[in-house]
Amino acid sequence: MAKTSMSLWIGGAAGDGNAFAGRAFIKACSRSGLHGFAYNSYQSLIRGGHVLLQTAVGPEKVYTQADDCDILIALNQDTIEREAADAALGVLYNGDRLKLDAAKLRPGAKTLALPCMKLTSNPLLQNTVALGALFQLTGLDFALFETFLKENFDKKGDAVVSGNLAAAKAGFEYSQKNFPDLGIRLPKREGRHMVMTGNQAIALGAVAGGCKFFSGYPMTPASSIMHWLSPRAAKFGLVFKQAEDELAAMNMAVGAGIAGVRPMTATSGGGFALMTEAISLAGMVEAPVVVVEVQRGGPSTGLPTKTEQGDLFQVLGAGQGDFPKAILAPIDLEDAFHSTVEAFNLAEKYQMPVMLMSDLLLSEHEGTVVDLDMDVKLERGTWAVPGQAPEDGGFFPRYADSETGVSPRAVPGQEGLMHVASSDEHDERGNLISDVHTDPAKRVLIMNKRMRKLEGVLRDFKPTRLEGPEDAELTIVGWGSTTGMMRHVMRHFNQNGAKRVNILPIRYIHPFPADDVLSILKRAKKVMAMECNYTAQLCRLIRMETGFHIQTRWLKYDGEPFYPGSTIAKVSEVLRG
Amino acid sequence: MAKLAVKSTATFPVPTIEPRAAKAAKKPDEFKSEIKPDWCPSCGDFGVLNALQKACATLGIPNKDVLCVSGIGCSSNLPGFFKTYGIHSLHGRSNPIAAGAKLANPELTVVITGGDGDGFGIGLGHFIHNMRRNLDVTYLVMDNQIYGLTTGQTSPTTTIGTQTKSTPEGCIEHPINPMALALVSGATFVARTFSGEIGHMTEVITKAISHKGFSFVDCYSPCVTYNKVNTYPWFKSRVYKLEDQKHDTADLRAALDKAFEEEKLPIGVFYKKEGVPSYEELDPTISRLGAPVKQPLDLKPADAKALKDSFR
Structure with a gap:
C-alpha cells in the first residue's frame, strides 16, 4: 500500500529558494486537507550557508519534523554531501549542475536527476522543475501547484507566470516518463487548512x-x-x-x-x-x-x-x-x-x-x-466615569484602593480625571510619597492594592490540565514548542489504546498555577520533564512554586529542536527504568 | 484615613474622551496643582514651571487636553505641580513615552519636561530620534549643567574644567551642544531661554507649544545648590536676546552660528521652520483614521473571515 504521509526536505544555500519551494509544497498539502509541519534550520546569513527546510505532511495531525526524509530536494552540492544519506526513497536534483554518487545513498533510495537545462531555458527555474517532478512523485494535485505559481508570480507579469508554469509541467512530465514510482500517494481530503x-x-x-x-x-x-x-x-x-x-x-x-x-x-x-x-x-x-x-x-x-x-x-x-x-x-x-x-x-x-x-x-x-475562532471576547476592565473632579481641587484618585486591587482607569483627554501616572511610589492620586512626603502606611496600602490584583489573575486563568489518559505510567512535563514533541511521543506510546504516557504542558508561568500543577504531579506514577535549556528552568520554577522536584530531565541546548527518534528512545528508557 | 470614592463603570468598548475642548481665556493659577514644588528655594525650575503655566494660560488650552511627560531628576518632578494629565516616567525615557502617548492620541498637547542629564545623557538617543521624526510635541529641558538630584555629579553639559563630585580635578569631557544638535537633527523649532527672564521664557514656551512639529527649548535653569559656576549672575552677564538682533529664524546656518557662540549666550528662537508635516500627519494609520484611542476594538466579521482565508 502506498504511503499517505511523508517527509520532504529541501536543502540549499540561503538565497537558493528553499522557502519558496517549501511553501509551494505545504500549501498544496494544506489545500488537499492534509496536515503539515515545517521547520527551517538556518543560519544568520542572507546568502550562503546551509539551509535545510524539513517538512512532514500527512492525513493526521503532524507535531514535528522527522529524523530523516523520504524525498530530498537538493539545490546545491553541499546539500547532497550533507543530507543525501538521510533520504529513504530518493534525491531530486539538477543533474546538469550537481553530482550524486548512487553508492552513497541508502539501499533502495533512487537518484532522481533532472536535466534542467533541457527542461527549462531559464536556470533560475530549477526549483520549479523539481517541484513539478515532486508533485508527480507524491500524487499531489498538479492544479494546486499551478494555482500557487499564479498567486505567487501574478505581480511579476504574464511572462514570469507562464515561464514557471511551463517549467513545472516539464518537471512533472519528465518525472512521469523517467522516474520510478516511489510508493507515495498523498491523498486529497475534504477542507482547506490554514498554514x-x-x-x-x-x-x-x-x-x-x-x-x-x-x-x-x-x-x-x-x-x-x-x-x-x-x-x-x-x-x-x-x-x-x-x-x-x-x-x-x-x-x-x-x-x-x-x-x-x-x-x-x-x-x-x-x-x-x-x-x-x-x-x-x-x-x-x-x-x-x-x-x-x-x-x-x-x-x-x-x-x-x-x-x-x-x-x-x-x-x-x-x-x-x-x-x-x-x-x-x-x-x-x-x-x-x-x-x-x-x-x-x-x-x-x-x-x-x-x-x-x-x-x-x-x-x-x-x-x-484547521480553524480559529476569531469571534473573541474583549474585556476592557473598569473605567472611571468622566467628570468627577475631586472637590478639593486635587488630582483624581487614579489609584484608588479597592477589593480587587483594580482602580477605575482614566486616560488623558477625559474630563475631570486628571492625575499623574507616577513611576515613583505614590498615593491614590498619583502624588509622590517617595521624597519629602514618604509615608510608610500609604506605601503599604498602595503596594497591597497593586499586588492584590494577582489573586484575580490566578482565578481568571484557565485550569492547567493533563492531556491524555489520567492513569498513564509516565507524565511528561514541558512548555512552549516542546509540547508538540510531547504530543508526538504520547501518540507513539499510546497506540492501540495503550495508556503509557500523558503530558502536562504548562502555559502559565506567572502567577504560577501551583495548586493545579502540584495535584497533578502528586498523582503521577512517574514524571519526566523536557525543555530546551541547560538548567531545567521549568523544573526549577515548579520546585520553587510547588516544592515538587522533577529529577528525570531530558534537556537539549544544541540549538536544534527535539527530534522524534532520540526522544522516543529516551522516553522508552524512562518507562523501563 | 478616608477612602477616596470613585464612580466607575464596566467595560467601555472605547474610552469616552470628549472632543478637544475649545480654547478659553485662563489664568496661570488654573494650571497650579495642590502640590507645592519641593525644589530648593530659588531653583531655576520654578521659573520654568511658572512660564509653562503662563504659556498654557495664554494659549487657553483646556487642562484635560495637556499631557506633561517627564523623566527622572529634580526638574522631572514638574508634572506633579502642573494641573494637567501627567506621566512621571523613567530616567531618560520621557521622549519615547511621550511618542507612544502622542501616537495613541494625537489630539493631546504633549509637553515633555526634564533635565540635561535626563535628556542629553541617558536619553540622548531618544531625543535625536524624536526630533528627526518631527513629532508634534514640545520638549523643555531644564539645563543646569549638573546632576542635582543625585547631589552634584558632572552632566553632559558641564563645561570643561568644572569640578564636581565625580570630576574632583575638573571635567575633562567636551560638553554636548544641545542647540547645534537639535538644529542638525531635524527639530523644526529650536530655542533657548533663561529662568532669570520669566517674560522671555513665557514668550518662547508659548511659541514652542504653538509650533506644529518638534519644538525644543533649552531652558537655562541654574542649580543653586550644586552648580557654583553657572549661577544666575553668571548667566545674567552673558545672555542677550536674539529678538533684539537682526536674526533670521528661517536661516539654519545663521542659527548654527548662534549655537556656537561662547562668550555671550544668545537666547530666543534660533530656528523655526514652518510647513513641515509632523510625524502623525504622515503616519499611514492616523492620517486615514484619526486617533487610535478612538478606534473600535472589535474586528468586523467580514475582516476576520478575510484574514483567516488569507492563510488558506
Whole structure:
C-alpha cells in the first residue's frame, strides 16, 4: 500500500529558494486537507550557508519534523554531501549542475536527476522543475501547484507566470516518463487548512485582540510579527512604529497604554533585557501592555537563528521590585492566537504588563491549523466615569484602593480625571510619597492594592490540565514548542489504546498555577520533564512554586529542536527504568 | 484615613474622551496643582514651571487636553505641580513615552519636561530620534549643567574644567551642544531661554507649544545648590536676546552660528521652520483614521473571515 504521509526536505544555500519551494509544497498539502509541519534550520546569513527546510505532511495531525526524509530536494552540492544519506526513497536534483554518487545513498533510495537545462531555458527555474517532478512523485494535485505559481508570480507579469508554469509541467512530465514510482500517494481530503507560523498566529491574535499600537525593534526570531502587522496596520487602525531601540519600543508601548490603547511590543532575549525597566514602570503606573518574548539560543547574542527555552527566569525576574504581571507561554499555533487575545484582556482588566513567551521553533515553524475562532471576547476592565473632579481641587484618585486591587482607569483627554501616572511610589492620586512626603502606611496600602490584583489573575486563568489518559505510567512535563514533541511521543506510546504516557504542558508561568500543577504531579506514577535549556528552568520554577522536584530531565541546548527518534528512545528508557 | 470614592463603570468598548475642548481665556493659577514644588528655594525650575503655566494660560488650552511627560531628576518632578494629565516616567525615557502617548492620541498637547542629564545623557538617543521624526510635541529641558538630584555629579553639559563630585580635578569631557544638535537633527523649532527672564521664557514656551512639529527649548535653569559656576549672575552677564538682533529664524546656518557662540549666550528662537508635516500627519494609520484611542476594538466579521482565508 502506498504511503499517505511523508517527509520532504529541501536543502540549499540561503538565497537558493528553499522557502519558496517549501511553501509551494505545504500549501498544496494544506489545500488537499492534509496536515503539515515545517521547520527551517538556518543560519544568520542572507546568502550562503546551509539551509535545510524539513517538512512532514500527512492525513493526521503532524507535531514535528522527522529524523530523516523520504524525498530530498537538493539545490546545491553541499546539500547532497550533507543530507543525501538521510533520504529513504530518493534525491531530486539538477543533474546538469550537481553530482550524486548512487553508492552513497541508502539501499533502495533512487537518484532522481533532472536535466534542467533541457527542461527549462531559464536556470533560475530549477526549483520549479523539481517541484513539478515532486508533485508527480507524491500524487499531489498538479492544479494546486499551478494555482500557487499564479498567486505567487501574478505581480511579476504574464511572462514570469507562464515561464514557471511551463517549467513545472516539464518537471512533472519528465518525472512521469523517467522516474520510478516511489510508493507515495498523498491523498486529497475534504477542507482547506490554514498554514501559519507562531508569529503570524500572535500577530493575528493582536489584530483580533484589539491591539492599536505596536512598537518594535527588529530582532530574530521576533521580527516576523512586525512584518505581518506593518502592511496591515492602517486597515485595522493600528499604529505601527519601528523604534530606535528596545528601550524606546517598550517605553512607547507604555506611553500608548497610558493614553488608552492596547499596545504591544515584541522582541527576543537580548532586546527584552533592555525592556525590563519599563516593564516595571508599567507595573507601577498600572498601564496595560503586552510584551512578546520569542526565545532564541543564548546567552548574549548566542544562536540568533536557533531555538531554545532559556529565558524563563529572565522574563520571570524582569523589572526591579515586586509588581503584578502575568506571563503566558502558548503551546501551539492555535494557542499562540488565543493566548495573545487573553494577554490583552488580562493586561487591560488588571492594568498591568503581560508577557507572552514563545520560542523560535513555535514562532517560526509553519504548521497547519484547521480553524480559529476569531469571534473573541474583549474585556476592557473598569473605567472611571468622566467628570468627577475631586472637590478639593486635587488630582483624581487614579489609584484608588479597592477589593480587587483594580482602580477605575482614566486616560488623558477625559474630563475631570486628571492625575499623574507616577513611576515613583505614590498615593491614590498619583502624588509622590517617595521624597519629602514618604509615608510608610500609604506605601503599604498602595503596594497591597497593586499586588492584590494577582489573586484575580490566578482565578481568571484557565485550569492547567493533563492531556491524555489520567492513569498513564509516565507524565511528561514541558512548555512552549516542546509540547508538540510531547504530543508526538504520547501518540507513539499510546497506540492501540495503550495508556503509557500523558503530558502536562504548562502555559502559565506567572502567577504560577501551583495548586493545579502540584495535584497533578502528586498523582503521577512517574514524571519526566523536557525543555530546551541547560538548567531545567521549568523544573526549577515548579520546585520553587510547588516544592515538587522533577529529577528525570531530558534537556537539549544544541540549538536544534527535539527530534522524534532520540526522544522516543529516551522516553522508552524512562518507562523501563 | 478616608477612602477616596470613585464612580466607575464596566467595560467601555472605547474610552469616552470628549472632543478637544475649545480654547478659553485662563489664568496661570488654573494650571497650579495642590502640590507645592519641593525644589530648593530659588531653583531655576520654578521659573520654568511658572512660564509653562503662563504659556498654557495664554494659549487657553483646556487642562484635560495637556499631557506633561517627564523623566527622572529634580526638574522631572514638574508634572506633579502642573494641573494637567501627567506621566512621571523613567530616567531618560520621557521622549519615547511621550511618542507612544502622542501616537495613541494625537489630539493631546504633549509637553515633555526634564533635565540635561535626563535628556542629553541617558536619553540622548531618544531625543535625536524624536526630533528627526518631527513629532508634534514640545520638549523643555531644564539645563543646569549638573546632576542635582543625585547631589552634584558632572552632566553632559558641564563645561570643561568644572569640578564636581565625580570630576574632583575638573571635567575633562567636551560638553554636548544641545542647540547645534537639535538644529542638525531635524527639530523644526529650536530655542533657548533663561529662568532669570520669566517674560522671555513665557514668550518662547508659548511659541514652542504653538509650533506644529518638534519644538525644543533649552531652558537655562541654574542649580543653586550644586552648580557654583553657572549661577544666575553668571548667566545674567552673558545672555542677550536674539529678538533684539537682526536674526533670521528661517536661516539654519545663521542659527548654527548662534549655537556656537561662547562668550555671550544668545537666547530666543534660533530656528523655526514652518510647513513641515509632523510625524502623525504622515503616519499611514492616523492620517486615514484619526486617533487610535478612538478606534473600535472589535474586528468586523467580514475582516476576520478575510484574514483567516488569507492563510488558506
